[in-house]
Amino acid sequence: MSRSLNVIFAGTPDFAASSLQALLDSKHNVVAVYTQPDRQSGRGKKISMSPVKELALQHDIPVEQPTSLKAEEAQQQLASYNADIMVVVAYGLLLPQTVLDIPRLGCINVHGSLLPRWRGAAPIQRAIEAGDSESGITIMQMEAGLDTGPMISKAVTPITADDTGASLHDKLAAQGATLLVSTMDNIASDNFSAESQDDSLATYAHKLSKQEAFIDWNQSAHQIERTVRAFNSWPVAQSKLEDKVIRVWASEVVEAESSQSAGTIISADKSGVLVACGENHLLLTELQLPGSRKMSVKDLLNAPKNQELLANGAQFS
Incomplete structure (x- = not known):
């Protein structure tokens, strides 16, 4: 039977909080939590804690929020917890080799892709955008490279x-x-092995940006539809119509040829807004107008001003 391990957990968003909760429910002992500093968020610019910090405080776990782990003082603080292992999940800070070497069993990372495919910051969204048929989780032993460690x-x-x-x-x-949790149990009982990644198969998942959310209508409808799904719920695919930025939350591919230029609205009815693309058409089914909530096109078209905005022949840019 495997024993319990003393764990330092490092993570920030909801994705990481799920792993922290699982550790808290396991036999392993979380001795400290590291997370990003509190930040301003929302229109009111209120200071907000990360989901990981909120969860840690609920369980009376010490929380550390250094802006960097390169300073000797920060490294000494981390070492003072005498952890067996450090678990890193979407933390947001680079860990220098000196930090990786501090825990007795090193540091492991929970990564949202099937490595070596989609190393980097946005593996979930990039997998959808690329049309991958599967994704998954890889837990790896961390090393100095970006998501390059043994699996x-x-x-x-x-x-x-x-x-x-x-x-x-x-x-x-x-x-x-x-x-x-199952991996931690195996590590605790020394019942595991690690497989080196094949670097020749590696792809990189670049961080998402608001700028790339603007739709290129010259792309195929299939590519745009994947982008719409990948960028839901952030940064949300969008396009300009007249002087308004329209967010596209959901869409469907319609296999059809058109003589209309890419970005032209072909029709708009309760089924959606049909738009010409570089190849085939895209039916926009859920949109969000400036200053409004997202809603179905059927509901949007109940307002005459929206019927005018989404009229046949109007051009997205």
């Missing part, structure tokens, strides 16, 4: 035709939490 365990999940960045995020967060 300890993996779990696979299919990417369905209606998966969004948000839905796949939630699936992988739950899957990662489950896999983390």
Whole structure:
């Protein structure tokens, strides 16, 4: 029977909080939590804590929020917890080699892809955007390179035709939490091995940006539809119509040829707004106008001003 391990947990967003909760529910002992400093958020610019910090405080776990782990003082503080292992999940800070070497069993990372595919900051969204048929979780031993360490365990999940960045995020967060606990148990009993990654198969998942959320209508409808799903719920695919930025939350591909230029509205009715693309058409089914909530096109078209905005022949840019 494996013994319990003393763990330092480092993570910040909801994805990481799922893994922290699983550790708290396990036999392992979380001795400290590291998370990003509190930040301003929302229109009111209120200071908010990360989901990981909120969870840690609920369980009376010490919370550390250094802006860097390069300083000797920060490293001494981390070492003072005498942890067996450090678990890192979407933390947001680089760990220098000196930190990786502090815990007796090193540091492991829960990553939202099937490494070596999609190393980097946005593996969930990039997998959908690229049209991958599956994703999953890889738990690896951390080293100085970006997501390059030896792989300890993996779990696979299919990417369905209606998966969004948000839905796949939630699936992988739950899957990662489950896999983390079983992997920790195996590490505690020294019943594990690590497989080196094949660097020749590596792809890089660049961080998402608001700028790339603007739709290029010259792309194929299939590519745009994948982007719409990948960028739901952030940064949300969008396009300009007249002087308004329209956010596109959901869409469907319509196989059809058109003589209309890319970005032209072909029709708008309760089924959606049909737009010409570089190849085939895209039916926009859920939109968000400036200053409003997202809603179905059927509901949007109840307002005459929206019927005018989404009229046949109007041009997205």
